[in-house]
Amino acid sequence: MLFAFFILLMFAILVAERGNNSKITSFFDAFWYTIVTVTTIGYGDITPATTAGRIIAVVIMLGGVVSFGAVSGKIASVLVERQQKRNRGFAQLKKKRDHLVLCGWKPEMESIIAGILASNPDMTPSDIVLVTGAPKAVLFPVLSNR
Template sequence: MFGWRDGSREMAVGRWERLTAGPLTLLSVVFLAAYAWPILVPQLPDRWVVVCEATGLVIWLLFWADLLVRFALAADRLRFLRTHLFDLTVLVLPFLRPLRALRLVTVVLNLTRRTTEWARGRLALYVGATTVLLVLVSALAVLDAERGAPDASITSFADALWWAVVTITTVGYGDLFPVTTAGRLVALGLMVGGIGLIGFVTGSLATWIVERVADRDRPQPATAADVAALRDEIAALRARLEPGRRAEPEPLDVDD
């Protein structure tokens, strides 16, 4: 790779990202399933728990490999580190056992990384799907952290899902809340990420409603058929007012 020009490196990065887009998305889904299965099925045999943990670890290492390859191909590696500092932090912190749920953030990033140039309508759909994904991931992470803790109020997936929805919408009933450090970190991430996502969704919905009302009240532009019919009526009126003149419609201007 020595002697590469910046343009060649950018093309190489683009080819790598196009090549890995599908596999990384599939790996993210598998990672999420492997993480969720032992949480949703507490009675899962130990051998399957080990299989799920090993699967998650291998996929997480593949995420590391993807980041390292993109770093090696980058034309400006210092700039790459600055712009991918969050990705790097998310990959490093799960080395600490209490923060292993942060691996789920990597899943969310990989599932949503290549959708930045969408039209507003598709972008709203994308943000809505990301919001649902964030709620599900947060519910799994907080249940993983809270289940089995003394005085825990979140002990089932239904409780965790209800807590995640209440938290991301900033309602905050207070009936369910995390008591562990890991659970509170999940809550912090959900609060920070949820404010922007929910704000975008509600803002887009309000804009759509206003536009629909405005379009309904806005007069429709005249069509060529409307103009032709109007000219026929004018020609007929002239014929009545001027006896002996034939009621011939005026020629239709193509430019109209």
């Protein structure tokens, strides 16, 4: 959808600028201008000469800023979600072997986990899978040490 929007704007700027003493005279010029503007690089080698072209350019600029924000926000969201899953112990469950599954939760679970790790030097915190309905605020101190 976003790609189609920018293709439409590319053709719009080409039509608005063609034959008006503009540097945007070909499909490639319109493509180059749109890409350079959307990515906010803005070399300045090609600029619209008409009022209609400038209005379309403003839409391309705003669209570039908005789409960059949306895409970078989506990437950040995926990365944060992946890290949160890792912190909660959900990241690689299907590949787990030789692990310990602890079901339920009680206040002394943190010291129980510490005791398990102390008596099993070959075991790491990532070898323990917690299955519990405890709230994140309760689990965070335990999970942040993993």
